[in-house]
Amino acid sequence: MEEINSLLKKYKNFVGAQVRSIRTTSETSKVVTLVLQDDDGEDISSVNLEFININSSRTLPDSALAYMDMMSGIAIIYENERYAFTIGRATTMLAVHTTPVFIISDDIKIEDNGSF
Helix, strand or coil: CHHHHHHHHHCHHHCCCEEEEEEEEECCEEEEEEEEECCCCCEEEEEEEEEEEEEEEECCCHHHHCCCCCCCCEEEEEECCEEEEEECCCCCHHHHCCCCCEEEEEEEEEEEEEEC
8 A cells, every 4th residue: 555655645646637548458457547747738647557356346438537527636545455446535435436436456556657
């Protein structure tokens, strides 16, 4: 969880970022791509979050993700030996289940592509 907390701190919980895509890589894995942009709308950095052994999820088509309100950023919590990702400020697993986009999994891998 330390790596996740460092990532959230580094990118300020991805407030104002964009969820570019949520790709299904297998029956139990998905990759979320988050992109930060400059004032001109140019991509300046990206992060891939791979969720492994997914227990539950609700996602939207990529075409709808650009319209998600990211002014609260994202939340990644660890509870009951599971990771939960959502858009917004959820702080408990129960709150995650009430959001329009969430992924709950046993493991998470982070690929920080840094600045372009």
